[in-house]
Amino acid sequence: MAMVVECGSCGARFRLNEALLEDAAGARIRCRRCGGHIEVWKPGASPALPAPVTPCPATGEEPAEAEAGVPAFDLTATVPVPAPEPVFSREPREVDRNVLRRESRLSRRRRARSAVYLVAACVLLLLGGAFLLRDTPLGKALAEKLRNAVPVRELVRGFFPRPEPAKTAPPATPAAPVPAAEKPVYEFRGVKSYHVKKAFDGADLFVIQGTVANFGKARSPGIRIRAALLGKDNQVLASTAVFAGNHLDDTALRHASRAVIEGYLGVRYGDGNVNRDIPVGNSLPFMAVFFDPPQQFQSFDVNAQDAE
Secondary structure: OEEEEEOOOOOOEEEEEHHHHOOOOEEEEEOOOOOOEEEEEOOOOOOOOOOOOOOOOOOOOOOOOOEOOEOEOOHHHHOOOOOOOOOOOOOOOOOOHHHHHHHHHHHHHHHHHHHHHHHHHHHHHHHHHHHHHOOOHHHHHHHHHHHOOOOHHHHHHHHOOOOOOOOOOOOOOOOOOOOHHHOOOEEEEEEEEEEEEOOOOOOEEEEEEEEEEEOOOOOEOOEEEEEEEEOHHHOEEEEEEEEOOOOOOHHHHHHOOHHHHHHHHOOOOOOOOOOOOEOOOOEEEEEEEEEOOOOOOOEEEEEEEEOO
16 A cells, blocks of 8 residues: 655655555655655554664665664655656746747737638628529619729728818919700609508609609710699698619519618619710609608609709
8 A cells, every 4th residue: 555755845645555664653764855854653653753864875874774663765765666756846847939920920820810710700691681682672772782882992981081181272273164055954754653552661752763764965974853742722741762773673662661762772873883874865764652641642743854
């Protein structure tokens, strides 16, 4: 049966077979680490301090004689098994800085790899959502809105404006008046109106659609349509403004929300940028939608003007 002994000088611990003590109450052994003396006593035996032991001058070993029933022997000479390593050591452990640097690099690489995986997962989710919505009216409306959205660089510049040096504006020169004969002139064709019921809440939509043509003698920068619902004595009950070049089918009108419909019809340059620099003779479709129109309206009116 083994027992654990501890050196009082260096604190190292060793395992000692109790059978080595035989009938003795205790023993004096030498520490393998620091060379100090360790007094070992059997459990239940009363400790008695032995007389100091002088090592042998020839071998440097302590004599195997005992006083007061305490035999003296070296632990390395009496233990038949290989000397065990100490259970623990109080000596400070040296840290390899190269190992610390390597572990730090590995940790940074793991964090970077995790960030890349997270970004890739977000991109895949966005692509999957775009793929599912690509053929729906809502997806088409959102895609058109993104095509005409503010460029990224302009958005970033808005968040982080750069101070610009003060400049002296040159004196404004009055613009030459455009002859009336060279201004664009607009004409409506095939204008019709009808009602549409929303699919999810049954709300009533009053829709006005048709085409508007530029038959003047100058190119148009863009066409803006203003529509109004008129009551008795041509009183304006409701009005809205949209841009030419935008048109939605009945399926989109029934299922898309009000914000999506108004946002799509309010795209400045129209579907595919057709509402820009319109040549003479070209015509564009238009659509104006009134949500829950007043019941007392009797007619409607539309007019066209140059877009700002």
